[in-house]
């Protein structure tokens with residue numbers, strides 16, 4: 001990157017964009033750079049992927065590079081002072097029971113993950129990891145009278161974060177630098193002069209101009225740049241149910257339970273609300289839009305549809321049934337308790353589950369910081385620094401190759417990182433036509 005930019009526009013204030021703004025504002029190289037952070041919603045964005053009741057924080061990855069990055073992020077999550085990231089209930093280290101169904105997809109991921117966390121544990125001297133060889137051992141580790149899968153392990157030093165509170169902590173840190181100009185507005189296109197990107201045009205008001213534009217627009221990125229074959233939006237199901245105070249007290253102590261064969265998971269409840277969800281292939285929402293490249297053609301891309309578009313939105317029947325089945329299996333005492341809320345949350349999926357953090361090869365001044373692929377939140381304390389490393393062309397090891405703009409694109413993006421459950425190829429409208437609400 002040369003010369004130093006006088007202005008940088010970051011579009012999107014989720015975990016990727018906000019952490020990038022913070023990292024830029026504290027790096028000496030950018031001390032004279034004007035930093036603008038744009039989001040279409042006032043913070044916290046009600047339908048952004050980074051905002052929810054909870055997110056799993058784990059170094060339990062089949063890839064050693066992500067495991068190591070997550071372990072370094074966890075060092076910050078573990079800081080428990082009131083003003084620190086993990087304080088005031090923002091992070092709970094309750095343990096993770098990671099399981100699979102033997103012989104099914106997901107087993108390989110869990111076995112490789114076990115090796116990686118054992119290595120981290122040996123080198124850092126933290127944590128107790130115990131293999132769970134039978135369903136009986138899994139049920140005993142979960143402690144709810146239920147369980148899932150038939151093989152796996154418990155890692156006592158994984159846990160979960162209150163996602164919205166973590167983002168609020170990050171926002172306070174970013175505001176405290178006094179270096180970032182926060183703007184609410186929707187970017188409707190990139191402002192270009194030939195192949196040079198000059199900023200973004202907004203739905204209302206004058207365009208925002210910048211030497212560098214960083215797109216951190218999560219699952220909406222395909223509406224601003226052509227990412228066909230490289231990244232796509234997939235909708236994931238979440239269902240919520242209320243608990244009594246005594247259930248909260250008891251289940252609040254359970255570990256996170258995640259089955260990598262089915263994708264189904266439960267995170268311990270907070271504020272008497274329990275969430276059941278699926279880390280799956282998800283639903284696509286094919287939408288015809290003008291090619292953002294501006295060549296006049298129409299293209300079909302998957303774009304999120306959320307409660308901001310339709311406040312009555314409820315997950316398709318297929319998704320609710322999967323959550324119901326998981327609840328019956330994982331916490332039998334709640335088996336038939338009705339869900340009172342559901343949500344479709346959008347992943348920005350890439351073919352291999354690797355993030356997309358790189359300069360766009362076709363447009364000068366355009367940088368992409370996206371492709372979270374359903375596992376980006378935990379990196380909140382470190383991802384902005386790594387993104388700015390890539391902006392600056394610094395060495396970041398193996399992850400640089402993983403996060404590159406892929407020259408060769410696939411026909412249809414289906415994330416095959418070994419961790420996804422459910423059925424590939426589901427289309428949201430088709431599933432809705434089969435009905436919502438059980």
Ligand SMILES: Cc1cc2nc3c(=O)[nH]c(=O)nc-3n(C[C@H](O)[C@H](O)[C@H](O)COP(=O)(O)OP(=O)(O)OC[C@H]3O[C@@H](n4cnc5c(N)ncnc54)[C@H](O)[C@@H]3O)c2cc1C
Nearest residue numbers: 012014015016040045049050056187218345372376377378
């Ligand atoms: C259901 C679900 C469960 C998950 N579970 C986990 C987990 O357990 N652990 C984990 O580590 N990760 C998890 N993830 C993944 C993680 O949440 C995401 O990888 C991460 O939050 C992505 O952050 P982001 O900044 O890319 O996107 P977002 O948080 O979605 O931010 C994008 C922002 O861009 C804004 N925007 C979009 N378009 C425009 C525009 N045109 N103009 C202006 N602003 C715009 C949006 O308003 C939004 O605020 C999960 C994700 C989901 C959906």
